[in-house]
Structure formats: structure tokens, C-alpha cells
Amino acid sequence: MKNSDGHWLLRQRTEDVYATEVAEAVVADDRLTLYSAVQHVASRDSTIDSALLTVECSSPAEGVISVRTTHHAGSLPRGPEFALAERPDHAAKTRRDGAVVELSSGSLELRVDTSGPWRLEFSADGRRLTTAEGLGTGFTLVGGERHYSVAQLSLGVGELVYGLGERFTPFTRNGQTVEVWQADGGTATDQAYKNVPFYLTNRGYGVFVNHPGQVRYEVGSQDVGQVRFSVADQSLEYLVIHGPTPKEILDRYTALTGRPALPPAWSFGLWLSTSFTTDYDEATVTRFVRGMAERDIPLGVFHFDCFWMKAYQWCDFTWDPDVFPDPEGMLGRLREQGLRISVWINPYIGQKSPLFAEAMRAGYLVRRPNGDVWQWDMWQAGMGLVDFTNPDAREWFAGKLRALTDQGVDAFKTDFGERVPTDVVWHDGSDPERMHNYYTQLYNQVVFDVLAEARGADEAVLFARCATAGGQQFPVHWGGDCDSTFSAMAESLRGGLSLGLSGFGFWSHDIGGFQNTPHRAVFKRWVQFGLLSSHSRLHGAGTYRVPWDYGDEAVEVTRDFTRLKHRLMPYLYRAAQQAAAHGTPMMRAMVLEFPDDPACGTLDRQYMLGGDLLVAPVFSEDGTVEYYLPAGTWTHLLTGRQVEGPGWRRERYGFESLPLFARPGSVVPFGDRDDSPVYDWADGVTLRVHAPADGETVVTHVPGRWDDGAGDFDTHRVGDTVTVRARNAPGSWRAVLAGPDGYGAPVAAVDGVVTLTLPR
Template sequence: MELYVDVPMRDGGTVRIEPVSRNIFRIRHGADFRFPEASLVKYGVVRSDWPRPEFACEDRDGIVSIRTEHAQLKVNKGDGRIAFLDEQGRMLLEETQRQAGANAGFAAEFALADDEKLYGLGDESRHLLQKRGHRAKMWVKNVDCYAPIPFLYSSKGWGMFLNTTWRHFFDLGYQKPDRWKMFAKRGELDYYLIAGADYGELLDRYTDITGKPELLPLWAYGLTFVCNQQANAREMLDDAMHFRREGIPCDLIGLEPGWMERHYDYSVDKKWHPDRFYIPGWADKGPQTFIGGLERLGFKLSLWLCSDYDITYQEEKLAGQKRTAAEPEAPVNGDYNADDFEQDLRAHAPVYMDRLTKRDEPWFRHLTAFVDQGVKAFKMDGARQVNEHPDRKWGNGMDDEELHNAYPVLLNKQMYEGFREHTGLRPMIYTSSGYAGIQRYAATWAGDTGGGPKPLISMLNHGMIGHAHASCDMDVFTPEGIHFGFLQPWSQVNSWAYWRHPWLLGDKLLPIFKYYAKLRYRLLPYIYSAAHTAARTAMPIIRSMPLAYPDDPASDRLMQQYLLGESLLVAAFTNQVHLPEGTWIDYWSGRHYTGPADIVAEVPDDRGGPLFVKAGAIIPIWPEIDYVGQKLLDAIGLHVYPHGSSEFTLYEDDGETFRYRNGEIALTRITCAADDNEIRICIGAREGQYEGMPGQRSFDLQIHTDSEPADVRLDDHKLRPGAEWHYTEGSIRLRVEEETGKRGPRCIRCSLRA
């Protein structure tokens, strides 16, 4: 079966159409029938191993139509313009103007419907979520544009991924209100069109192209603390001890560039600072090192890095391509010339401008020594990832204009794959910058921009392109900053040059910090289950209101609130909250509200912002711990907020390896059905298993209801009030033990008083 259809145009050039799935078409414009592969495909960031769908092709009246089971693409043979339709023949997207030619860049313009909304583009703007009327410059730049992602999608059911690394632009109804346009001065027009019934389907299918978010190690969803940059090994260990003495849970301790012998060492010859972080050469690994001390306290260690390394040599090697360096390799003995009487090779051998890169050494190789000593994570600074290199010719032959956008994703790809291959464990690589595909390789933080409302918008925009692990530096000096900082996909306190240590916050802020840190760790099974959902579907851990409630007319303006998972609504830096349709419960007071409604939330003095629970929520809760893995979690809590019919699936695995990819996961499905007379909760038997799974599990149920039950039954056995269940402070409490060998659910039935 043919993999593509080439459509020659009467005005010159060719349009190549590749149906890569039943819902996705790839469209390329070329000056002839030669289509060199795009770098993101060649380097494995964009998928190439598609199970090609069946499709039909028809050529009639100057229009070539390619139809799959779920979508159709029409190409005008005269000028190459396309029309994209769904399976019912409904027009999704129609091109109005096109310009594409050899070495002339490209421009493609499309019609916008009157009520059409546009979303996507990643962290390229921090002042809006709905992008219609916006003009975007897609170029990685420090602070201004950390992670532009050329994926755009519409309320009309289409998505578009532009497969380019060149500097390019989107005009989304800015110049012409009824048109949107993508254009670049260099590069070829190469893009994917996606059909989907809703935003969730479009995200899922976009990440079929660029990859699903991978799970972080379970401990990475806890708290990361980055020490003051002048800290030495003893002071770092003192910080770790302070966390334990204060009872503040924390898992990852990070070091800034002061850990290196040479400050801001970009090379592959970096070493520990001989005074601050002395490790004797005769015992450079093991329990006697400061890393061993951290491990015994339950901490992992993270190191700060920056890179100006030419990672394209390794990408070319991985792609099986011949090296395309701008200059030839230096000859071993020099070129012989009879007239070169003196043969002074020292002064006349080839000179390479890049004195940093070792062409046959992958970037990650020099880091394996630190990993072998116990380093578990790396913080990739924006330094050199976000910098322009105007006169640099990269080893693969590219100018910086072509590689600049791709550099962050390729660097973090090599970090991710290097750690995975060396250890067999999930990496925790986190970076401030990125491009298409970054969701596969790294977590991100919002750069050196603090922890306020603008970083929140950046995180929401990251989520809207399927990137699940976005965060920002926590503002620990306000209750609002602490509230927001702990209710994120992952949480980080970055001291850097400052003193953001929790125990230095004073009498008011320290208890608030402790409370939220413990709340976060109790919520880890809920957050980790949301991370599993993201790894399967690309639905992010924190979800903007347009993504979660696209039919609510207020959603687009709501940039200071979001859903954490499916059931927790968080507002940050404001007490004005829009509650979508449904019933919502104030987490602090227990008060019920009916949406849609705009309210002014009442926040207690010892809390930092509004937090609401969606009625029907089922939220698994861990007991208090100091760090992930401290003890076997054979008993966990379940907070249930009965309302109609609802369900939740608890995902568990070993938390460190990639065995979850092979199905080594335990799933527990929990359902709840409630009416005025009865609450019925069923806890399914665990399905599947993983190494280290508790042999026996019990659940401490807390069923939130204003009605005291007349009786409570477990599997039709009536429980004794006061002994086997009790009702207090608006909730029914009881413990349910998993029955060994039983495959069916354990069901709790609460009959309510009239």
C-alpha cells in the first residue's frame, strides 16, 4: 500500500499528503518530488513508526481527495490549497492562501469562523490562554519565550502541529480578524492536521506525534529544595537535617553551580569543588560520602548544569547519518606537501572554533561518574539553551537559525536517554526551556521569573499542549505563594542566592509552610494517579479552565484558577473564584456552593488561597511521611464526597523503573453512588501487581456527608456504631480491609436518616 499521495500543482511544486493515522494527515510542500526528512523526525522527537491506515484517493475536477475512516483532506491541484474535513464531511479547516517554495520560506493562511477559539503554542506568552487575536513569535528566548510549542488547536475540532525548527510566526486573527496564518522566512512547509471531537482527543493525538509525557520517579512529585549557592557539603546536610527535625517532608536536595570546581563549568571535565564538596579519590562513592549521608536521611541529590555542548554529533550518530561537520576532521599526521619544507604542523593544523565539544563523546557520558556516586536528578539551567549563537555552525551542518529552537529538546532528550540507559531508572531532568516534544524528556520550571500569576499562566499553557510536569519557583514569603507552590504537578523551593529556608520564615509563615507540605504529601497518590492519566492520554495534572470546562463562557478569562487532577479546584493570588457547573465544597469550611457562580471565597488566616472539592470526588490520601519510600503504605485513606455517581482509579507502581510500561501497575477502581436515602461505595480488588506492592491493603474511609447514617453495612454485614464506624464532624469514618484472594469489590452501604 502506498504511504503517501503526491499532488503536482499546475503552478509548480508538489504537495505530499501522508495519512499517518485515521485522524492525522501530514502535509508537505516541496519544489519537486524530493522531500528530505525534517530534523525532528530524523532525531526521533517526532514519530516516524506509524501503523499506516487504509485510505482512498480520488482525483476529480482538479481536486484530489484522500479519505481515511475518520477524516478527509482535499487538495486543489492548481495552487495546493487544502481543505480538512471530519468523517461526516463537516469542514474543519480551509486554507485561503499559500506560499511555499525552495529557500523562500513559507506562509499559509486559513479561514476563521466567527465563534472559533484557538489554544496552544506552549510557554510563548504569559498573559492569555485563548490565543485568537494574538501574534506569536516562535523563538526560544530567555524569560520572554522559554518554550514555544508549534501546536495549535481549535474549538472547531482541528489541531495543527507545524513540523519546523526555524524561527517562525503565528498571526491568529491579529491582522485579519477572520484569518489565521503561519509563516517563516526560511524552511519548508511541513505540518500535521489532526481531527478530534474535543480538546482531550486533540491533545492525545498531538502527543501521538511528539510523544506522551513520561512518568517522573514517584519521589519527584514531592518537594524539591535547592540550597543557597554558597552552601558546602556540611551546610547541605544541615539543611537536610533541618527538614527532618522540623517534620517537613522533602525528597530532593539540589545544588547550584557552586558544587563545581570551576564556577559555571560548561565542559565535560567538571569536577566537585575540592573544598566545598570534598570526596577522597580513594573512596569516591559509597555510604561514607555526603551523598551517602543524604540517602540515609531519605533524600535524593540534584545537580545544576548548563551546556554549550554541540549535541548534534550524537544526534547524527543516533540517526545513523554521516557526520556533516562544517570542517573536516583534523588529520592525524597532517597533509604531506613537498613544498612544505619545515612541516610545522603545530601552527597549521585545522582550527575548530568549538573548543568545548568532544565530537565522539556524548554529552551525558561525563555525568555518569556523578550518577554512579548517587546523583539522582539534574537541573538544566537556561544558560546557553536559550542563548542565540548567531555565528555558530553546528556539527550537523545547521546554522543556529535552524537549530536554536531544537537545542533545548535535543539536549534534554540526551539527558533523559543517557540517565535511563545508564541506570534503568526514570530520570528527573528539569529545565526552564523547551520545544516540541519536551513533555517526553523533562519536567520544567518557569525559569527565573518567580512564583506569581505570570508563571501560573505559563504552566497552564504548558498543560494545554500536553506537557504534564510544569512548575515554578515557590514564593515562600507569602501565604499565597506557598498555597500555589504546593498545589502544582511538582513543587520546588529555590534558595539560589537567597535564604528561602522554611525554618527561617518566622512564626506566621513556618506553620503555613508545614501544613501545605504535609497536605501535598497526603495528596501524592491522587497527584500520581493524575500523572498516570497524563502518561496515557496527555491530559495534564493541572488543567486550565478552558481545557476542563470548554463550554463555560467564563473559562477563557480565568487565568488564576485551575483544576489539580479532576476534582480539586485551586485559585491562586485571588479570592475571587468562578465555580463551574455542579456542586463544589469549600475545602477549608465545608460549605457547599452550586455553580456556575462567581464568588468571593473566604480563606482562613492560616491558609494561602481558595481550594474547592468537586462533589462526587474520591481522593486517596497517604498517611504522614517524611519522604517517599519511608515506609510500606499498606493502609491509605479515602476521602469521599458523595454526589450522584462518580468513580476514581488509583494507580500504583514501583515508582522508579519503567516496568509500568510493560503493565506492572496495580489499579484500584473505586465507585460511589449517592441519593437522598443511601450512599454506596465499592472498592474494587487490586488489578495487576508490581514489585514491592503491599501484600495486604486497608482503607481508612472518611465519607463527607451532612446526614448521619441510620446504619452502615460492609458487604451486607451490619457494622456496629461506635465500634466499627462512627460519625463525627460531618463525616462517616470506618476502616475496610482488603480480603485476601477475593476478586470482587468490598461494598459499603450507608442508609441515611430521613
């Protein structure tokens, strides 16, 4: 909340009250409690007619320190709350040295000098991270009534801020005002579908505001050297999370808020949608599926968007009999072709739906304070909203989905869930303002749990649009409604990279763009980008996204990059495992992999796919692209061409290619099949070795689809000789070395060893 008028004045009708000094410090074994006066206490008279802030400092996990500031403590508990996985076996340490009190958690330390002006100083390994001083702890009264708890943390010179969810505005948050408030605003505004009150910086720490409702941020926009955040509450808690690397920050953050589930292998294949408002029936679906097969484009998932149900009746979870008279038979025929099935749903019940009256009678819809069902006509005529705080409503909704999984549905696209009213009463008494953002968590969890129950925990996958902190547990998420232009493609990428830096491991987008019909060049370039993303879906609004509608070359590009993604599955699935284990996203902003390279701090038109592949999508009709390579010898994965970094390059690419480079020293496993993402990845694998460093060993793990199918390989260079040795391998395998003239000939393993010679 921006309440200043320049540096010296406040906006009218605002009153700011801030911690000034420590009146008393209570030191326990594992926590500090600071009682802060809001004015200098010169005598006992100064303690009268004045506020006193209670600041509780503790540690829920190693490397994490929590600061909770409370003004008036008499408010009743108001849900919902984020579920944080605290470590009961972890214990922070405290120390008092004269007037100085300290709380330490791992290498992270909070230091407070109680004899001086108010100042909380966070440091790690002897280096200061950030401070809260001056205007850093307090509250603001607006109009004499509205109460906001406020905190402010300093930014150092050159410090860059990232995250706060999937945001499509400039990649670094510095200079921006950000409202963490769910909105259905497309990808071309400052609104966001996925709002997460967590940011990290390039100085080795992150900050999570533990409040599920609206959080307002001024990121260097009220005071250019501060991040200020506020909530409309009597209390505010934030957690400082130490890294020092960005990956370690995400590891600790997702350990608290939840790790991403590991999506099933089949979900990494190509998804094809009916699109949004297009006309379609079983004949259309059959034509699309047959058309992909005839053009030799492997298809993994077919998605039915909203008009699988009858108009005005969303959601009734019933196939429109006029266009799908035999849904069970149709789904069976699709599954016989090896396809998985996804269908679109949302948490709204239109008044014409037979389920509206049923849900209203049972009390399953959100109500207004007078007891009426909350309704409006935006989206669906007279629609109501399912009250997921009601356990019976959750079970009722889940039952409708179980009927679909019984028919053969494998995944649900959980659309909408952002426009949640605040003038309502929830079944469990939750605060409407806090529930507005949190609703998505309940919605997606209900649907995810149904799939886990029906298909098994390792088979559950969503295609979700809305999320908040913790939502990363229910992948996959996609970027929402974008236009079909190069600009929209770039803003989508910014949003995905921002979401990855907010703890989300898996992300997708509408290939070709959603609104309008893409130019053929846009479609082909978006296909490349989409098939070098975590998950890949062809989807649009009023026109189809089948490749042949965009020309023969579009068919070739779709075929080639789909098959490339399938061959990369041994590499991609390992990156997916890392996301599930540590919260490191599959699509990684350059700063995540190269935090010590200053040039990578602001890059948002390229990314690392996993730890070893650099992707720079082409955002121009003529194929011109600018990209940056960090230090070392990089190898173009499609041609074997080697390029030296660091430095910027400006090149032109045809539609058969784009900047796709293997990292210096990397060993990238290529699978033996390209017709499906699901096969025994280790059997027949080819290890591509790129510019290995002399004297170093690279360990490559190739995951297996079955418990005994994994392979582990050591690649070691001594002088001109590179030796690749299998520690275990379930079948045949090969290795190939990149050199100045491209990739050499693959060499088959003999007795579990391949020896390669560097060209002179």
C-alpha cells in the same frame, strides 16, 4: 511573518505568491497530490513564467491529516527533523466525485473542489473545522531573495487558540504575534524557553507545524480571522489533528511526538535548593536539612545549584574542593537521611574549565565556519558549546555525568540550552537555523538516558528549562527565571498552563520566585501554589528559600501543604499515569476539563490538578481571590464546605487555606501517610466521596507502588444510600462522604464494602 500593511497593501520589498486553483489532482489509495497554479490558467500561455506549488496530502495516523506544500523541491535535505511515530497499520482513504477529491482519516476529512478557487476544507463528523483558501497556501519573497513558505488557516467566530509552548503572555494566543525561537528571556516577556510549533483551539482540532527551526505565527494579528504561519524554507508541512475534545487532541499529538515519561514517585516530594548565587558549603547544606527536620517539614530532594563547581569552571562536573572536600561522604550522609540528590549542569564549557581544552582537541565543541571554536563571554568566560550532533561528544558528556551518578547523584537540573548560535557548523552538517530550537532535544535526551541507564528507566527525572516539540518525553520542566512578586507568580501559572496545552505532562516553578527576595505573603502563597503543582521546588537567586527565613507562619504553611501533597499521592500518581499514557497534563487548564463551559475558555488564574481538584492560587497580599466554579456541587477539600456552581465567587482566605475544591461526583483517594510521597498508597487509603449523582457509578483506581499494591473501587449511589465496594484492595481502607455540614466520619470497610447515607 507579518508582511501586510493593513488589509490592502503589502510591506515594502515583499512579494506574495499564493495557490489560486488546482491545475491537476492525483488521487492514490491513501493520499492526494495537488498541483496548484498561482494564477488563473486561462490558456496554455498561462503556464509559462509562473510557479507551480506541489501540495501533498496524507495521513500519518488516524484523525491526523498532513499537508506539505513545496515550491522548489531541489533543496538538499537539511536536518534535524522531528521524530514522528507514524502508524504503519493506519491507512487513509481517498475518494473522487467529479471535480471533488477527498482524503479521510478516521472522522477527519479534507475536501477539495478542483473546479473552483483554491480551498482546502477540513471537517469532522459533518462539522467544518477550518479552511485554507485565498492567502492560505503559498510563499513570500522578502527583498527578492529570502524565501518563506506560508500557510493560513481560518478561525471561526469565538474560536480561541492555545499553546505554542510555555508562553507567559495572555493565555489565549488570539491577537498575538508569536515566534517559535528559543530564548533566555525570563517570564515577563514574549520570549520563551520552551517553544513548540503546535496549537489547539476550542473548536475541536490542533495544528502541528513539522519544522524544528523558526516558525513565525500571526494568530489573528495580521488577519483577525486567520492563523498565519511561515518558515524560511522551500517547503512547509502542517498536520491538522482532530479531537474533538482537547484531551483527545493532546492524546493524538503526543502519540506522534512522544509521550511524557512517568517520573519516579520520590520526585513528587519537596525539593530544596541551595539557591543560585548564594554562599554555601556542606555546613550550610547540613543546616538546611536539619532545619527542615527540626520543623517537621518532610524533605525529599536536595538540590545543589551551580556553585557546587568552582567559579569560572562551569561545567567541569567536579565538586569545588574548597567547599566540598568530601563529596562522596557528604552525598552518602544525605542519602542516609532518605534524601535524593540533584545537581545543576548546563551544556556550556567555560574556557577555564579543564574540560575546555580536552573537548576542543577532540572536536566536541561547536565550531565557526573557519574551524575556530565558537566562543563568547556571556554566562561563562570564553565558553564553548558541546556539539551533541557528534556521537563521540555525546558519549564524552555522558561519561562526565556517569561519574556523578556513581557518586550518588539521582537527578540533573539541565539549565540553559536556549542561546544556541546560528553562525556555526555542526558536526553532522545540521542546518544552524533548524538546530537552534532542536538543540535542547539532544541535550536533554543525553542526560535523561544517563539517568535511565544508571538508575533504571522508571527512576530517571530531570529538572529542565528548555524544550521543543518532543521534549515532553524527558520530564520534569520548570518555568524559568521569574521575579518574586504576585504578578510573576501569575505569569508563571499562565506559562505552565500553556505548556500543558502543548503536550507537556509535568511542570514546576521556583517557589517564592527566582529574582530578588519575596515578601512574606508572596512566599506563603507561592508555597501553596507550588505544593499543589506537579513538582515542587524551593529555589531562588541571591537569597535562600528556606521557610524559616520568611517567618513562623511560612514554616507552618510549608509543613501543612507538603504533608497534604503526600496524602494526595494516590490521587496525584494516578494523574501522572494519565499524563504518561495519554499526554493529559497533571496541571490542566480549565478548558481541558470543561470544554463545553464557555466561561472556562479564558481562565488562567486557576486550574485543575488532575481531573477532580480545582486549585485557585491567591495572588493578593490580603488573601482576596476570585475564582469560577462550573456547574454542580463543589466541596472544599480542606474544610468540607460545599458550594454550588456555576458562578464566580470572591472570597478572602487566610494563609492556612485557599480555594481547593473537589469536583462534583468525584472520589478522591487520600493516603494513610504524610511523611513521604513513597509508600503503599492503597493500603489504609481513605476515599473521599463528593456529591455523587443518583444512579451513577464512579470507578476509582488507586495505583500501587508495587505490582500487587493497586486498588480498584466502585462508588454507586441509589437514593440516599452510597455504596463503596472494593474490586480488589491490598489492605484496610475507609470511605467518607461530604455533606452540607462538611465531611462525615470515616467508615471502615467490612468485607470490602462501605455503606454511607446522605444527610437529609
